Amino acid sequence: MTVFLVIIVLALLAVTGWQISKIFELSKSPDADTSQVANNKDNENQGKLMMGFAVFLYLLMFYCFWTFTNVTLPDAASEHGGKYDNLMLISMLLIMFVQIVTQALLHYFAYKYRGEAGKKALFYADNDKLEFIWTIIPVITLAGLIIYGLFTWTDIMSVNEDEDPLVVELYAQQFSWTARYAGEDNTLGEANVRFIEGTNTLGVDKEDSYAQDDKVVRELHLPVNRPVLFKLRSQDVLHSAYFPHFRAQMNVVPGMITQFGFTPTVTTEEMRNNGDIVDKVERINDIRRENGDDSYEFDYFLLCNKICGQAHYNMQMKVIVESEADYEAWLAEQATFGESMSEE
Amino acid sequence: MSAVVNAPAHDHHEDHGHHHKQTFISKYIFSFDHKMVAKQFLITGLLMGIVGIGMSILFRIQLAWPEQSFAIFEALLGKWAPDGVMTPNIYLALVTIHGTIMVFFVLTAGLSGTFSNLLIPLQIGARDMASGFMNMLSYWLFFLACVIMLCSLFVEAGPASSGWTIYPPLSALPQAIGGSGMGMTLWLVSMALFIASQLLGGINYIVTVINLRTKGMSMTRLPLTIWAFFVTAILGLVSFPVLLSAALLLIMDRSFGTSFFLSDIFLDGEVLSHHGGSPVLFEHLFWFLGHPEVYIVILPALGITSEVVATNSRKPIFGYRAMIASILAIGFLSTIVWGHHMFVSGMNPFLGSVFTFTTLLIAIPSAVKAFNYITTLWKGNLQMNPGMLFSIGLVSTFITGGLTGIILGDSTLDINVHDTYFVVAHFHLVMGISALYGLFAGVYHWYPKMFGRMMNKNLGYIHFWVTAVGAYGVFFPMHFLGMAGLPRRYYTNTAFPYFDDLADINVIVTVCAIITALVQLVFIYNFFASMFYGKKATMNPWKSNTLEWTTPVEHIHGNWPGELPVVYRWAYDYSKTNSDGEYVITGQDYVPQNIPMQENEEDLHH
Numbered sequence: 042m043t044v045f046l047v048i049i050v051l052a053l054l055a056v057t058g059w060q061i062s063k064i065f066e067l068s069k070s071p072d073a074d075t076s077q078v079a080n081n082k083d084n085e086n087q088g089k090l091m092m093g094f095a096v097f098l099y100l101l102m103f104y105c106f107w108t109f110t111n112v113t114l115p116d117a118a119s120e121h122g123g124k125y126d127n128l129m130l131i132s133m134l135l136i137m138f139v140q141i142v143t144q145a146l147l148h149y150f151a152y153k154y155r156g157e158a159g160k161k162a163l164f165y166a167d168n169d170k171l172e173f174i175w176t177i178i179p180v181i182t183l184a185g186l187i188i189y190g191l192f193t194w195t196d197i198m199s200v201n202e203d204e205d206p207l208v209v210e211l212y213a214q215q216f217s218w219t220a221r222y223a224g225e226d227n228t229l230g231e232a233n234v235r236f237i238e239g240t241n242t243l244g245v246d247k248e249d250s251y252a253q254d255d256k257v258v259r260e261l262h263l264p265v266n267r268p269v270l271f272k273l274r275s276q277d278v279l280h281s282a283y284f285p286h287f288r289a290q291m292n293v294v295p296g297m298i299t300q301f302g303f304t305p306t307v308t309t310e311e312m313r314n315n316g317d318i319v320d321k322v323e324r325i326n327d328i329r330r331e332n333g334d335d336s337y338e339f340d341y342f343l344l345c346n347k348i349c350g351q352a353h354y355n356m357q358m359k360v361i362v363e364s365e366a367d368y369e370a371w372l373a374e375q376a377t378f379g380e381s382m383s384e385e
Numbered sequence: 386m387s388a389v390v391n392a393p394a395h396d397h398h399e400d401h402g403h404h405h406k407q408t409f410i411s412k413y414i415f416s417f418d419h420k421m422v423a424k425q426f427l428i429t430g431l432l433m434g435i436v437g438i439g440m441s442i443l444f445r446i447q448l449a450w451p452e453q454s455f456a457i458f459e460a461l462l463g464k465w466a467p468d469g470v471m472t473p474n475i476y477l478a479l480v481t482i483h484g485t486i487m488v489f490f491v492l493t494a495g496l497s498g499t500f501s502n503l504l505i506p507l508q509i510g511a512r513d514m515a516s517g518f519m520n521m522l523s524y525w526l527f528f529l530a531c532v533i534m535l536c537s538l539f540v541e542a543g544p545a546s547s548g549w550t551i552y553p554p555l556s557a558l559p560q561a562i563g564g565s566g567m568g569m570t571l572w573l574v575s576m577a578l579f580i581a582s583q584l585l586g587g588i589n590y591i592v593t594v595i596n597l598r599t600k601g602m603s604m605t606r607l608p609l610t611i612w613a614f615f616v617t618a619i620l621g622l623v624s625f626p627v628l629l630s631a632a633l634l635l636i637m638d639r640s641f642g643t644s645f646f647l648s649d650i651f652l653d654g655e656v657l658s659h660h661g662g663s664p665v666l667f668e669h670l671f672w673f674l675g676h677p678e679v680y681i682v683i684l685p686a687l688g689i690t691s692e693v694v695a696t697n698s699r700k701p702i703f704g705y706r707a708m709i710a711s712i713l714a715i716g717f718l719s720t721i722v723w724g725h726h727m728f729v730s731g732m733n734p735f736l737g738s739v740f741t742f743t744t745l746l747i748a749i750p751s752a753v754k755a756f757n758y759i760t761t762l763w764k765g766n767l768q769m770n771p772g773m774l775f776s777i778g779l780v781s782t783f784i785t786g787g788l789t790g791i792i793l794g795d796s797t798l799d800i801n802v803h804d805t806y807f808v809v810a811h812f813h814l815v816m817g818i819s820a821l822y823g824l825f826a827g828v829y830h831w832y833p834k835m836f837g838r839m840m841n842k843n844l845g846y847i848h849f850w851v852t853a854v855g856a857y858g859v860f861f862p863m864h865f866l867g868m869a870g871l872p873r874r875y876y877t878n879t880a881f882p883y884f885d886d887l888a889d890i891n892v893i894v895t896v897c898a899i900i901t902a903l904v905q906l907v908f909i910y911n912f913f914a915s916m917f918y919g920k921k922a923t924m925n926p927w928k929s930n931t932l933e934w935t936t937p938v939e940h941i942h943g944n945w946p947g948e949l950p951v952v953y954r955w956a957y958d959y960s961k962t963n964s965d966g967e968y969v970i971t972g973q974d975y976v977p978q979n980i981p982m983q984e985n986e987e988d989l990h991h
Contacts, residue, residue: 046892046896049896050896050899050900053900054900054903057847057851057900057903057904060847061844061847061907064843064844064847075920076839076920076926077839077840077841077842077919077920077926078768078770078839078842078926078927079768079769079770079773079842083769083770083842083846084767084768084769086769087769087774087846088767088769090850091769091777094850094853094854097854097857098781098857101857101858101861102861105861105862105864105865109862109865109890110865112865112866112868112869112886112887112890113865113868113869114801114868114869114870124797125797125798125800125801128795128797128798129792129798132791132792132795132798133792135791136788136789136791136792139784139788140784140785140788143755143756143759143784144781144784144785146759147758147759147762147777147780147781147784148777148781150759150762150763150765151762151767151777154698154762154763154764154765154766154767155767155769156699156765156766156767156768156769157766160766161766161960161962161974162698162699162700162764162765162766162959162960162974163700163763163764163765163960164700164701164959164960164961164962164989165700165701165703165760165763165764166701166702166703166704166705166957166989167703167704167705167706167707168703168704171760172704172707172753172756172757175752175753175756176749176752176753179748179749179752179753180749183745183746183748183749183791186745186791186795187741187742187745187795190741190795190796190797190798191738191741191742191796191797193797194734194737194738194741194795194796194797195734195738197797197800198734198737199734214651215561215652233649234649234650234651234656235649235656237651237656244651273731276649276650276651276652277554277558277561277650277651277652278553278554278555278558278561278650279552279554279555279664281729281803281804283804283870283872285801285870286870288800288801289800289801290729290800290801290803290804291729291731292729292730292731294663294664294665294730294731295554295647295648295649295650295664296647296648296649296650296661296662296663296664297648297663297665297731299731321886324886325882325883325885325886328885328886328888329882329885334882337882337883337885339883342881342883344870344872345872346803346804346805346872347552347804348477348547348548348552348555348874349555349561350555350561350562351472351473351474351477351562351876352473353473353477353874353875353876354473354874354875354876354877354878354880355880355881357881
C-alpha cells in the first residue's frame with residue numbers, strides 16, 4: 042500500500058514537473074502575448090476551469106459523504122445523545138443546502154461572466170432590498186438554530202439531582218484514567234493531591250467517613266438507563282474526558298472539580314450488535330488480519346481529548362455499559378477504599 | 386484636515402529628493418520606507434511559511450503511515466527520530482510550532498504586515514507611514530521574534546510542545562513535557578517581541594489612516610482594503626496586550642513561583658507548592674486574543690479580495706457600505722465570542738449560552754460579505770488573472786469553512802466535535818486556506834507595484850488549480866475524521882483498534898497535503914524568478930482605480946514625484962456609464978479616484 046502510494050505521488054510529481062516545464066516553454070515562445078495580464082484566451086480557459094472545479098467540488102463532496110459516512114460515530118448511546126444527533130442532522134442539512142447553492146452560484150457566475158474584450162460589465166453598486174433579504178434570512182434561520190441549540194444545551198448541562206444520579210469520580214493523570222465510585226452513600230469522600238501517599242494514589246482523605254465505602258477501579262462499568270454524574274479531577278495538567286459514543290465531553294482541570302452527567306441507554310452488548318458497529322468492526326478486523334494483528338471486539342471507551350503530554354494519544358479507559366444486575370454484581374466484587382487502606 | 390497635514394509633508398518632500406543619499410543599509414536593511422518594510426515582511430513571512438508548511442508535511446506523513454521509518458525524518462529531526470521513526474514528543478512539537486508559525490508569523494505578520502504597509506500609504510495618498518521609524522522597528526522586532534522562534538527548535542529538550550494555545554499547566558511545567566523547559570521560554574520571549582512588533586505596526590496603521598488621507602479621501606471613499614486593515618489594526622491593539630499579559634503571568638508562574646494558573650498539582654512523585662490558580666483563567670486570557678486573532682488573519686484577506694474581485698470583475702464591489710458595516714460588525718463581535726473555544730472547559734454553562742448567541746451572530750455579517758462577493762461577479766466582465774482566481778477560491782473556502790462554524794459555534798454540537806479533526810478541518814479552511822488565498826491574491830495583484838515586474842501568469846494558474854484541488858482534498862475528508870470522534874493532536878491513531886479504519890482517509894489527506902505543498906514551490910520560484918526575469922510592469926497593469934496605480938513604476942521615496950493626488954470619487958467606478966450608455970471616459974471602463982467628475986456624469990455613489 043505504502044509503496045503504491047509513494048509511486049503514485051512520484052508519478053503525479055513527474056507529471057506536474059513535465060507540465061510546468063511545458064507551460065513555461067510555451068509562455069516563453071516569442072509570438073505569444075507576453076503582457077502577463079489575462080487575455081481573452083485565458084479568460085475563456087480559466088472560466089471553463091471554474092465550472093470544472095465546481096464539478097470536482099460536488100463530486101468530492103458526494104464521494105466523501107458516500108464513502109466516509111460509514112466511519113462516523115453510530116447512533117448515540119445516551120439519552121441526550123438522541124437530541125444531539127437530531128440537532129446535528131438539522132444543522133448539517135441546512136449548511137449543506139447553503140453550501141450547494143452558494144458554491145454553484147459562485148462558480149457558475151465565474152464561468153458565465155468570464156471576460157471578453159469589449160464586453161460591458163453592469164455597473165451595479167447596491168440594492169437595499171436584496172441586501173435586506175440576505176441579511177434577514179440568515180437572522181431568522183440562525184435565531185431558530187440558536188433557540189433550539191440553547192434549549193438542548195441547558196437540558197444537557199443541568200443535572201437533575203432528583204433523579205438520584207450515580208456519582209462517579211473520573212480521575213485523570215498523565216497518562217491514565219481511574220474511576221472512583223461513591224459507594225453505598227453515593228457521596229464521594231474528600232480528596233486532594235496533598236493526601237497522595239503510597240497506594241492512596243488518588244489522594245482520598247482517609248479520615249473522611251464518606252470515603253470509606255468509595256471504590257477505586259481502572260475500568261468503568263455503568264448500569265444502563267440510570268443517570269450518572271461524573272465528577273472530574275486531574276492531578277497534573279489539563280485533560281478532557283471524551284466519551285464520543287455518548288456525545289459527552291468535559292475538560293478535567295487541576296485545582297477544580299468539573300462535572301458532566303448523562304444516562305447511557307445502550308449496553309455494550311447491544312452496541313456490538315448495532316449494524317453500523319458490526320460493519321465497522323468487520324472492516325477493522327479485515328485491516329488487522331492483513332497486518333497480522335489480533336482481532337478486535339467493540340467496547341466503549343473514554344479518551345483524553347486535551348493535549349496532555351507525550352502519551353496523550355493513548356490515554357484511554359474501557360467503558361462497559363451493562364444491566365443493573367451485572368453492574369451490581371461487578372461492583373460488589375470491588376474492594377472499598379476503607380478495606381484497601383486497612384490491608385496495608 | 387488631511388489637506389493641512391499633507392501640505393508640510395509635501396514641502397518636506399521637495400527638498401528630500403535633493404539631499405538624501407541612501408546607502409545600502411538604509412535602503413534595504415534598516416529602511417524607513419513603507420514599501421521596503423512591506424517587502425521585508427513579505428519575504429520573511431514566506432520563508433517562515435516554508436518552515437511551517439514543511440513541518441505540517443512531516444507530521445502528516447507520520448499520521449498516514451504511523452511509526453514507520455522515513456529517511457527524511459532521520460535527516461531533518463535527528464535525535465528526535467531514532468532510526469527514522471518520529472517520536473511522540475517531536476510530533477507534538479511540530480504541531481505546536483506549525484500552528485504558531487502559520488497563525489502569527491505567516492498569516493498575521495506576513496499578510497497584514499505586508500499589505501498594510503504597502504497599501505495604506507499608497508491607497509490613501511500619503512508619502513509614507515505616520516512614523517517610518519516605528520515601522521522599521523516593527524519589522525525588526527518581528528525579525529528577531531522569527532529568529533528566536535527558529536532557535537527554539539534546536540534546544541536540548543525540544544521546542545515548545547504543548548499546542549499553539551500553550552495551556553498551562555502543561556506549558557508551565559518542564560516535568561510534564563520536555564518542551565516546556567527552555568523551548569517554552571524561548572517561545573514566550575519570541576511571542577513577546579512579536580506582540581511588541583504588532584503593536585508598533587498597529588498604532589502606525591491606525592494613525593496613518595486617520596491622519597494622512599489625501600485631500601478628498603473621506604472615510605467612505607477608502608478602498609475596502611484600507612477599511613479591513615484599519616479594523617484589523619484596532620483589533621490587534623485591543624487584543625494583543627491581553628495575550629502579552631497572559632504570557633507575562635505564565636512567565637511568573639514558570640520562573641518565579643507564583644500561582645496564577647496553577648493549583649493542586651502532583652507530578653513526578655511530589656506535590657507542587659502552587660495553590661489557588663486556575664488554568665481556566667489562562668484560557669480566557671488566551672482566547673480574548675485568540676479569537677480576534679483569527680479575524681486579524683482573515684479580515685485583511687477579505688479586504689484584498691474585495692479590491693481584487695472588483696478590479697477584475699470590472700464592476701463596483703456590490704454593497705460598499707454594507708461591506709464596511711460587515712467589517713465593523715465582525716470586528717466588534719469578534720471581541721465578545723472568545724468563550725466558544727471553552728464550552729467544555731468547565732466554565733459556567735450559562736456563559737456557554739451567551740457565547741453561542743454572540744458567535745452565531747457573527748455568521749450574519751459573514752454571510753452578507755459572501756453574498757456581496759457573489760453578486761459582484763454577477764454580470765461582470767471577469768478578468769481571470771491569478772489574483773482573481775485566488776480571490777474566487779477564497780470566497781469558496783470561506784463559505785465551506787464558515788458553514789461548519791455554525792456547528793462548532795453551537796455549544797450543544799460542540800460537545801462531541803470539540804478538539805476533534807472536525808475543528809481542524811473547519812479552521813484550516815476558513816482562516817488558514819482562505820487567508821493564504823488572500824495572501825496569494827495580494828501577491829499576484831500587487832507584485833507589479835512591489836517589484837515593478839509581472840509574475841508569470843501560467844505558473845500562477847498551475848499554482849492556483851493544484852492548490853485549490855489539493856486544499857479541498859486535504860480538508861474536506863478531514864471533517865469525517867472528526868465526525869468519527871478522532872481527537873486532534875494524537876501522535877498516532879492506531880494505538881487502539883477503533884480508529885484503524887480511518888487509515889485510508891489519513892493517507893488521502895496526507896497525499897493531497899504533499900502535492901499541495903510541493904506546488905507552492907512553483908509559486909516560490911515564480912516569486913523570486915520574476916523579480917529578476919519577470920516582464921517589466923506598466924504603471925497600471927490591471928486597469929485599477931485606486932491611487933497606488935498612479936505612482937511611477939520605479940519606487941521613489943515619497944511615492945508621488947509631484948504633488949499628492951487629490952481624490953474626487955470612490956474607488957469603484959468600474960464600467961460606469963453616462964445616461965447615454967457610453968463609458969464616462971470614452972473607451973476606458975474605469976475611472977481612477979484622482980479623476981474629477983466629468984461632464985454629464987451622474988453622481989451615483991459618493
